[in-house]
Amino acid sequence: MTEPVLQLINLSVSFDTPNGEVEAVRDVSLSLNEGEILALVGESGCGKTVMSQSVLKLLPKTSRIKQGRIIVDGEDITNYKEKQMRKLRGGVLSMVFQDPMTTLNPTIPIGKQITESILKHNKVNREQAKKRALEMLNLVGIENSEQMFSLQPHFFSGGMRQRCVLAIALASNPKVLFADEATTALDVTVQAKIIDLLIDIRDRIGISIVFISHDLGAVARIADRVAVMYAGKIVEIGTAEEVYYDPRHPYVWGLMSALPSLTKAGENLSSIPGMPPVMLSPPPGDAFAVRNEFALAIDYEEMPPMFQISPTHSAATWLLDERAPSIAPPISLEKRAKA
Amino acid sequence: MNTEEILSVCNLKQHFYINNDLTIKAINGVSFQVNKGEVFGLVGETGSGKSTVARTIMGIYPATGGEVYFKGNKICDQKIYKQNKNDIHKNMQIIFQDSAAALNSRMTVAQIITEPLRINRLIRDKNELRDKLESLLSEVGLDNTYKAKYPTEISGGQRQRVAIARCLSTSPDLIIADEPVASLDVSIQAQIINLFQRLQRERGFSFLLIAHDLSIIKFICDKVAVMFHGRLMELAPTKELFENPLHPYIQSLLSAVPVPDPIFERNKKHLDYDVKRAKIDGELVEVSRGHFVLKNDQETK
Numbered sequence: 001m002t003e004p005v006l007q008l009i010n011l012s013v014s015f016d017t018p019n020g021e022v023e024a025v026r027d028v029s030l031s032l033n034e035g036e037i038l039a040l041v042g043e044s045g046c047g048k049t050v051m052s053q054s055v056l057k058l059l060p061k062t063s064r065i066k067q068g069r070i071i072v073d074g075e076d077i078t079n080y081k082e083k084q085m086r087k088l089r090g091g092v093l094s095m096v097f098q099d100p101m102t103t104l105n106p107t108i109p110i111g112k113q114i115t116e117s118i119l120k121h122n123k124v125n126r127e128q129a130k131k132r133a134l135e136m137l138n139l140v141g142i143e144n145s146e147q148m149f150s151l152q153p154h155f156f157s158g159g160m161r162q163r164c165v166l167a168i169a170l171a172s173n174p175k176v177l178f179a180d181e182a183t184t185a186l187d188v189t190v191q192a193k194i195i196d197l198l199i200d201i202r203d204r205i206g207i208s209i210v211f212i213s214h215d216l217g218a219v220a221r222i223a224d225r226v227a228v229m230y231a232g233k234i235v236e237i238g239t240a241e242e243v244y245y246d247p248r249h250p251y252v253w254g255l256m257s258a259l260p261s262l263t264k265a266g267e268n269l270s271s272i273p274g275m276p277p278v279m280l281s282p283p284p285g286d287a288f289a290v291r292n293e294f295a296l297a298i299d300y301e302e303m304p305p306m307f308q309i310s311p312t313h314s315a316a317t318w319l320l321d322e323r324a325p326s327i328a329p330p331i332s333l334e335k336r337a338k339a
Numbered sequence: 340m341n342t343e344e345i346l347s348v349c350n351l352k353q354h355f356y357i358n359n360d361l362t363i364k365a366i367n368g369v370s371f372q373v374n375k376g377e378v379f380g381l382v383g384e385t386g387s388g389k390s391t392v393a394r395t396i397m398g399i400y401p402a403t404g405g406e407v408y409f410k411g412n413k414i415c416d417q418k419i420y421k422q423n424k425n426d427i428h429k430n431m432q433i434i435f436q437d438s439a440a441a442l443n444s445r446m447t448v449a450q451i452i453t454e455p456l457r458i459n460r461l462i463r464d465k466n467e468l469r470d471k472l473e474s475l476l477s478e479v480g481l482d483n484t485y486k487a488k489y490p491t492e493i494s495g496g497q498r499q500r501v502a503i504a505r506c507l508s509t510s511p512d513l514i515i516a517d518e519p520v521a522s523l524d525v526s527i528q529a530q531i532i533n534l535f536q537r538l539q540r541e542r543g544f545s546f547l548l549i550a551h552d553l554s555i556i557k558f559i560c561d562k563v564a565v566m567f568h569g570r571l572m573e574l575a576p577t578k579e580l581f582e583n584p585l586h587p588y589i590q591s592l593l594s595a596v597p598v599p600d601p602i603f604e605r606n607k608k609h610l611d612y613d614v615k616r617a618k619i620d621g622e623l624v625e626v627s628r629g630h631f632v633l634k635n636d637q638e639t640k
Contacts (some may be wrong), residue, residue, distance in 0.1 A: 216599040
């Protein structure tokens, strides 16, 4: 097996606030292989954005990496300075954000915005950069790229703008692309097209993608592997099939059965009671315990370790300990696994 | 079956005049009826005009053309609106998407929820008002500690509950909800949808739900209308629409809805529909009982 392009080892990120330390990411370890699409799923405030932004070092000064290492392409970048990061951003690591209108500069033509990043990261002249930019526009599926090249962003629809942002992000051949809720603001039909485009780009240029989303439907289409986050920790990680058809963590059970599309009309939608915890003072044990109907006594006291289920699948819940009582997942999920 | 109409919208038009060259036709001839005790879903993509329909019904914008009837009264007419003001204010309520913007941040939860009661002079006695407030809070799943809090102190899901309690306070006959769960997380979304469903069953109000998420509509609505560029494309009972969509636009829309099932999703083919060549003239035609579809020569067989 080849070396992973991105590796996080026991990463913890905290924010210092006047009220104390907010532990946004707690002890996260994962690796991303070349050409792989990893989806990060979780509710808002669970730390998925903070985790990805800590890799690109885009977080404000109040944040700090408390422990752990970030390894990109075999190189430890944990202590990289701003100057060194600037070469990585857009070059090796790229990011696409949720709202394309705030990402693009409304006064500068699309073409110029794409060539800007090419000129910055590669030793090319303007002509070559323009050629490359046109190539990128074709790659992301924008027709008449010659004409579109000199238009400002407001001429484009939301989906087209997101395509342009993708073109900028991909322009200097990054190894890893972070797509932070890149399809959330779009309509379903446009979202479906952008997701297919991302898969198509991965197949053609072999880029690795970290797809951050809270939409379990969109993730099902795109992801090779899925990591579910809760309260700053990865609670379950595995291939898409493993996490969707054989989830082990009670939080993932709750998430799946809260989806209206998996519940019959007229039945009550099962919901997870309570609210996600405030990360100012996270509980000592499993952060999900208070909302978990299957919680064991130990869940309130000790953090569960990652239990390995298969070589690719692991989950952090005491229910997987050999001493724990065996609990069948809720019925609604079993039904679907058979169907 | 109770088929008494509570809200009827006939050929509603809402045009926004920008300048001499440009008038945006946000709604261009929309007609539908909401019956008593019915959950009616209005779906559409961004910019299809679904929120404008809600606002025009509420009278936030005066309609450019067409009629809105509430309980048989033509409320888009200013004169008739004024005559029935008390009834309309009490019996028609709206819930907005962004609860943070909809609730006054300088008022406490208690003040927010009881404001409609005080303004409509429905309850004057202080003790009675307090009892009503407490029963409303428990109905939407909040306890009495929330009474003195301000909207900024509580989370998005709780704020939406406060907005719901406020809108229920006058016991309305019709509730219009404009994307009430779009900004909430999946698990909180489920809580709020359950709440809506429970309240609707208990109180039997009519409910016009506007959303872009088809899975929610499928789950909660009796009847669905799909909007596109200010027109209704198809209107049918929920089951009929999802099992047997007739218009190519809706077929493509339904095929694009992601299903949380990896193997199914990966093998799914999206149906394409060229939006630019869409024809939106034509008439709504009833093809089977209660199933209407926009008909013109090119598109529907």
